[in-house]
């Protein structure tokens with residue numbers, strides 16, 4: 001039998017595996033949950049009736065999430081990671097052949113899910129400075145069914161101010177705007193509060209980054225109650241399992257802990273930026289540019305990305321390699337010191 005080419009051409013997602021003592025490649029939080037909170041989580045798991053299906057709406061989770069952001073839980077849909085949320089939207093809010101606009105560079109997963117949903121993908125190149133060309137994006141949005149991009153952006157770590165996003169939303173009111181705010185906890189230009197004002201807006205959030213729960217699969221779509229009803233109807237009923245729900249709800253109620261971790265990570269990211277930027281001043285022929293971060297990672301433009309990546313791996317340090325640069329996530333002070341020492345060593349003329 002013949003399988004469709006969109007499927008047979010695929011390669012499995014290939015994250016860096018193996019043991020590297022310093023992991024700075026996946027944009028994870030470097031804070032594990034405190035031991036007392038793990039004990040609380042264990043207690044909560046013990047209360048689960050394992051023979052029963054989970055709550056299809058993940059009520060406790062969306063209530064805690066909504067309380068943290070000061071929004072209504074009627075605007076929130078929980079998903080098995082924001083990756084699942086993206087596939088639900090692309091497969092149900094759009095139809096085969098619908099036109100989706102993305103920007104480049106951006107999160108690589110968008111293209112995969114769009115192709116599997118058989119959408120027509122139009123990509124708007126970013127400007128030389130790696131910011132979105134908003135006029136070009138608006139022009140493309142006017143001719144499209146949906147726009148999907150991350151803000152702040154993975155992998156550039158740059159962000160577009162809220163005013164620019166509002167201009168986009170208002171300029172193409174018939175185009176669905178999917179704003180992936182996976183890293184917006186680290187910045188302050190969210191449009192989360194506007195989902196009831198604009199009926200063409202859906203915001204995506206996740207527990208995987210600032211919340212420090214990448215081990216779970218929990219992401220959210222935030223949109224008006226009408227579209228939230230549709231999202232909940234289109235998803236598979238038990239998409240979020242009971243164990244994940246109990247853990248996410250327990251952690252999301254710890255508002256001051258989450259804020260503290262977020263604030264610490266922001267400080268560490270700025271430290272990383274300053275230090276690598278200093279190296280870029282000293283070795284400009286290798287490190288071309290470091291972009292000021294709005295997330296928990298930095299992007300370093302370099303023609304030697306692959307060489308540096310390989311040498312760091314040999315020292316037990318994993319970062320993410322792109323054709324034109326490196327993406328390095330904030331780690332603990334100790335991890336950053338190890339990284340900076342190795343990086344400086346690699347850059348020293350031998």
Ligand SMILES: *Cc1c(COP(=O)(O)O)cnc(C)c1O
Pocket residue numbers: 027080081082083084107150154180182205206207208209218219
């Ligand atoms: C990490 C990340 C996500 C999170 O995906 P999950 O499936 O929730 O883990 C979403 N969007 C972007 C741009 C990311 O970098």
